[in-house]
Amino acid sequence: MKGMIKEPIKLIAVSAMAASLLMCSGVLLGTQSENAQSAMIYAGAESVSVPGITGLKAERSEAKITLSWDEGDYLGCNVMMYSGGKWVKKGQVFRKSSTVLTKVPLDVTRFSVTPFICDNNGKYHYGETVETECEFIPELAKVTGLTAAETKDTSVRLSWSPVKYADGYGVFLKYTEGYREVAKTAGTSYTVTGQPPSYRRHFIVKAYYKTSDGRIVYGPASDQLKTATCPATVSGLKASKSTYNSITLSWNRTSCSQYIVYQMKNGKWVRIAKPTTNSYTVTGLDNNTAYKFVIRACKLDDYNKEHLGWLSNIVQVKTAKNTITTKNGVTYVNGILIANKTYALPASYNPGGLTKETYNAFVEMRNAASRDGISLWICSGFRSYDTQRWLYQSYVNRDGKAAADTYSARAGHSEHQTGLAMDLNYASSWFDNTNEARWIANNCWKYGFIIRYPQGKQNVTGYKYESWHVRYLGKDLAKKVYDSGLCLEEYLGITSQYNY
Ligand SMILES: [Zn+2]
Numbered sequence: 001m002k003g004m005i006k007e008p009i010k011l012i013a014v015s016a017m018a019a020s021l022l023m024c025s026g027v028l029l030g031t032q033s034e035n036a037q038s039a040m041i042y043a044g045a046e047s048v049s050v051p052g053i054t055g056l057k058a059e060r061s062e063a064k065i066t067l068s069w070d071e072g073d074y075l076g077c078n079v080m081m082y083s084g085g086k087w088v089k090k091g092q093v094f095r096k097s098s099t100v101l102t103k104v105p106l107d108v109t110r111f112s113v114t115p116f117i118c119d120n121n122g123k124y125h126y127g128e129t130v131e132t133e134c135e136f137i138p139e140l141a142k143v144t145g146l147t148a149a150e151t152k153d154t155s156v157r158l159s160w161s162p163v164k165y166a167d168g169y170g171v172f173l174k175y176t177e178g179y180r181e182v183a184k185t186a187g188t189s190y191t192v193t194g195q196p197p198s199y200r201r202h203f204i205v206k207a208y209y210k211t212s213d214g215r216i217v218y219g220p221a222s223d224q225l226k227t228a229t230c231p232a233t234v235s236g237l238k239a240s241k242s243t244y245n246s247i248t249l250s251w252n253r254t255s256c257s258q259y260i261v262y263q264m265k266n267g268k269w270v271r272i273a274k275p276t277t278n279s280y281t282v283t284g285l286d287n288n289t290a291y292k293f294v295i296r297a298c299k300l301d302d303y304n305k306e307h308l309g310w311l312s313n314i315v316q317v318k319t320a321k322n323t324i325t326t327k328n329g330v331t332y333v334n335g336i337l338i339a340n341k342t343y344a345l346p347a348s349y350n351p352g353g354l355t356k357e358t359y360n361a362f363v364e365m366r367n368a369a370s371r372d373g374i375s376l377w378i379c380s381g382f383r384s385y386d387t388q389r390w391l392y393q394s395y396v397n398r399d400g401k402a403a404a405d406t407y408s409a410r411a412g413h414s415e416h417q418t419g420l421a422m423d424l425n426y427a428s429s430w431f432d433n434t435n436e437a438r439w440i441a442n443n444c445w446k447y448g449f450i451i452r453y454p455q456g457k458q459n460v461t462g463y464k465y466e467s468w469h470v471r472y473l474g475k476d477l478a479k480k481v482y483d484s485g486l487c488l489e490e491y492l493g494i495t496s497q498y499n500y
Helices: 018-025 032-046 356-371 385-399 401-407 429-433 435-447 475-484 488-492
Strands: 057-060 064-068 076-083 086-094 098-102 110-118 124-126 130-133 147-151 156-159 168-175 178-185 189-192 200-210 216-221 225-228 238-242 247-250 258-265 268-273 279-282 290-300 306-308 315-318 324-327 330-333 336-338 378-380 421-424 449-451 469-472
Touching: 057 130, 064 110, 076 098, 086 098, 147 225, 156 200, 168 189, 168 216, 178 189, 238 315, 247 290, 258 279, 268 279, 336 488, 356 421, 356 435, 356 449, 356 469, 385 401, 429 435, 435 449, 435 475, 449 475, 475 488
Parallel strands: none
Antiparallel strands: 057 064, 064 098, 076 086, 076 110, 110 124, 110 130, 147 156, 156 189, 168 178, 168 200, 200 216, 200 225, 238 247, 247 279, 258 268, 258 290, 290 306, 290 315, 324 330, 330 336, 378 421, 421 469, 449 469
């Protein structure tokens, strides 16, 4: 400061000013109360008048504060700021009517200027302190990175990225009438509690700045976060039905429309299905085997992200044991004659044609179809062991063994040898999309038949889809198999694979 003063300073009400100049400029600043005190004491003693400060104003940006006031007849001014509950010195200016303050914390809003003069004895005389206020109210950025860090059945934990200058964040939840603030928090995460389970919820978060007079100034809203609470725990899981190879699970309905079914496999819960009703049939199981299942409800949010409830009770169920018997080389599973890739008929087995029951059932079906304007006929019924051997060999000669095995049975393995199966109309895949094929698929069970090699079951039946091949089971069993949606192997819990 010393070096800056190059010309004599004009002092009011002070005589012999010149002598004191260098001394004055070397004097340390006092506190505001000291300033006032010394000014008062001096005033009492000698009645020195210090001109007042007028026109004091302050402007603030993020980095600096510019204080300015009207020029006046004083030597200089002490500049102070109110910080941490008390006034602290910030600087001293000589013969200037403005100053720039830097490194002032953003929460400091009050500043004061006290003018002083110096007499010829080197004594300072302080004038009245004038205050001004100014505050930096930052433009807050939009909150980004808003996510549902965790969803539970009655709560959602939100988190987001911090915003510079934010004193806190407002969490807003969408109601029918619009967004409403549900919480203010200082941190960058918040758990909204007391929410209904299995419910879609939309949130936004805004940063806010708290002004010195207590006003809350919000920044812009984050993007909407669309999430959901988790469903309640599913209760009452039980096995309502079990067969040789299927287990039907059922449970109490919840407000949720989706469930996830888990099956214990090799010591781990493996997700196997996502039904939308409160029951599910697990198929393709082994007979006489224990299985464990558990489920949980699932709520999808607007992005189709899953929010899962807690796991239900665990059920352990054993599939029924099927009974496989052999009589004169013919295999019966639970009393049903079976010929497939696993179970062969002996060469001697020969009913001589379609069984009477099978043929009569066909006639009944044919007549019903006819009433619907559908014409059905048998293109291939009974085939003997020898016929099948010749037929299969001719396919092998034409297409090779591997290909032939996908559509033709080896001798002894053909269902046509049972006298219980037949091909209708045309034994060719072009038949699949005909009205006749559709009629058969929809109606044959009513007359005791099933589509023996359904679509999508090639790895179970061992054969490609055959829309024309039906197997007679009798009306009761045909309806049960049809209703189950299973192929015969699945229904009986057996395989169909060549062992040679
Ligand atoms: Zn056939």
